[in-house]
Amino acid sequence: MSTLTHDPAARTTSAGNPQNGRGSRQAGPRLSGLAWLVWRQHRAAFWTIIAGTVLGVIGMIVLRGQMTDYLSILEPTQKKPGSMPPDFEKYGDLMTDIGGYLSYFPILAGVLLGAPFLAGDLETGTAKLVTSQSVSRLRWLTMKLAMPAALVALSTGVLGAVFHWxxxxxxxxxxxxxxSSGSIFDVTGLMPVAYALLTFTLGVAVGLLLRRTLVSMVVTLGIVVAIGFVWGELRSSLGHVMTVSTDQGVGPGARLPELPDLAIQQGQGTYFLTGSGDRLDWTTCLDKIDDDKAHTACLESKNVVGRSMDYLPFEQMATMQWLGAGIMLAVTAAVVAFIVVWGRKRLL
Structure with a gap:
């Protein structure tokens, strides 16, 4: 029988007591077999994730309590956008800073956890030792992926939920x-879970292909940074852009379009709207901007009747997050399928 599929600490006598005679063990679920081996092998990383999650949750709970205590002493007129006291800025700064720190979790999951996870075993020969026992390659790959992936999903899910709260x-x-920024959008809802699982599985795939820990970590870092850059450029495209416009002229005192609360302006800013419904770039008649009368006359000659502005409403945030998370989870599933297929055939 393989020694890798049995926990020696779990052996008992026929009477049900431990062999060392120190009394019965506490009843309850315990890891055994391959699950025990994977946990034992990577327990330092797992405990680090658990400890970081607990500390992060405690810290955010304390900061939220301090913030709500501060808000409770303010007058109702002060609890409006643009009218908050300067002292409130420190709470906003802390929130965005911590959101920024949480947005680095996918990088850590890919580089420090995913890349070495298989690469280390392949480099040291542990993978060959394990699969030469009574453990199949598929079973070993499944456990190596499932346990850390579950922990990453649980950790990011909890941190994201507390941050959103x-x-x-x-x-x-x-x-x-x-x-729509990464320090808010990417760390709330389902996004942190999907993002971290994607980078983790990509790191595992890179380690499986390169079989060298340090090289795999460097390559994974490059891939994750590239994904972050592309994602930052495409994030806003997940939403449906709305338009608000006016048709009361563009002269001095003309009313500008007003965005809904929490809406994010898109595009190049404010466009000029013609009577036919066409939109002109903001640089129209720019050469006459220093003379109000000449500028207004130039715009009127082009049949400009108002202004137009594109925006993303806050109500689309959840939909955009689900769409983005769905795309990432689909890519994650494809990467996992590649790892399983490649690992079963060319693991050693």
Whole structure:
């Protein structure tokens, strides 16, 4: 029988007591077999994730309590966007800073956890030792992927939920970061779970292919950074852009389009709207901007009747997050399928 599929600490006598005679063990679920081996092998990383999650949750709970205590002593007129006291800025700064720190979790999951996870075993020969026993390659790959993936999903899910609980009451008051920024959008809802699972599985796949820990970590870092850059450029495209416009002229005192609360302006800013419904770039008649009368006359000659502005409403945030998370989870599933197929055939 393989010694890798049995926990020696779990052996008992026929009477049901431990062999060392120190009394019965506490009843309850315990890891055994391959699950025990994977946990034992990577327990330092697993405990680090658990400890970091607990500390992060405690910290956000304390900061939220301090923030709500501060808000409770303010007058109702002060609890509006643009009218918050300067002292409130420190709470907004702390929130966006912590959101920024949480947005680094996918990088850590890919580089420090995913890349070495298989690469280390392949480099040291542990994978060959394990699969030469009574453990099949598929079973070993499944456990190596499932246990850390479950822990990553649980950790990011909990941190994201607590951060959203902290941010929700003041989302219209904290102006340091827009809801579409990475420090808010990527760390709330399902996004942190999907993002971290994607980078983790990509790191595992890179380690499986390169079989060298340090090289795999460097390559994974490059891939994750590239994904972050592309994602930052494409994030806003997940939403449906809305338009608000006016048709009361463009002269001095003309009313500008007003965006809904928490809406994010898109495009190049304010466009000029013609009577036929066409939109002109903001640089139209720019050469006459220093003379109000000449500028107004130039715009009227082009049949400009008002202004137009594109925006993303806050109500689309959840839909955008689900769409983005769905795309990432689909890519994650494809990467997992590749790892399983490649690992079963060319693991050693």
């Amino acid at each position: 902290w941010w929700s009451p003041v989302k219209g008051l904290v102006t340091q970061a827009e809801w």
